[in-house]
Amino acid sequence: MITGLSVFRPGVGSFPVAIGDVIELYVGDTLSVTVSYTYTSPYNVTASFVGYFGSFASKQTTGSAKVTLQATAIPKTGEASINIEADKVGTFGLGVTVLDTNVYDEVPNCIVVAAKPGMIESIMNMVVMMMMMSMIIPMMTGMMGEDNEGF
Secondary structure (H helix, E strand, C coil), X not given: CEEEEEEEECCCEEEEECCCCCEEEECCCEEEXXXXXXEEXXXXXXXXXXXXXXXXXXXXXXXXXXXEECCEEEEEEEEEEEEEECCCCEEXXXXXXXXXXXXXXXEEEEEEEECCCCHHHHHHHHHHHHHHHHHHHHXXXXXXXXXXXXX
């Protein structure tokens, strides 16, 4: 049922992640879960999909999507997208269910939500990057400048 995943991180953008891999999120990130389904129905109905962190019995964080299904005797397929915002730190499973049915899909212990890095951690990462660049750039310019002067 779960066919696609992508993460939206404020200030960074959106990027896809693989199903089955451990997905590292920060509080405030949004996981977009794409689900596919096949159905038949004698009536027009609205299906409610719920995505959650946790387990079927113990849903910690949820998101939902409603899809209108047209009456059909021939099996039809469709997709829905559910957005779940990470709001608690911890390790969770990922699941999707269709309300009022026994249909669900879960991937256990695949979500790790960490606290958003603070300003100090962000600055330290930038300092380390600048130090690495200050070592690499002189080596690169030295290789290109002195050795190739005669050509």
